[in-house]
Amino acid sequence: MANVSSKKQAQAIDYDAIEAMESFNSFVKRKNTFLFSITAIFLILYILLPILAFQPVLQQKFIGNITGVWVYSAGLFIMTIVLCTVYVKKAASFDKAAAAVLAEYQAKGGK
Incomplete structure (x- = not known):
């Protein structure tokens, strides 16, 4: 047991050092910007469905007896697939x- 705990201590990662790295902060900022943007797009378009469903614009018939609500709803499925693919x-x-970032941390002497 002592051998296992000593290996864990030898492989300790200095998270404060990683957080202080400019490359890490840049990476987190880019990732968060992307994730929050894609989430906002999804939520806005999804929440608009119940708001617009009873508006005259989506109550009009688009194709035969299919109203705009059905077209918008189908578009939400397509949007979900596209956003997941992206x-x-x-x-x-x-x-x-x-x-x-991890390679840079290790090159600076990190474990």
């Missing part, structure tokens, strides 16, 4: 940026 593609670049 996030998955962007997450790969965030993973690379996080690895670069």
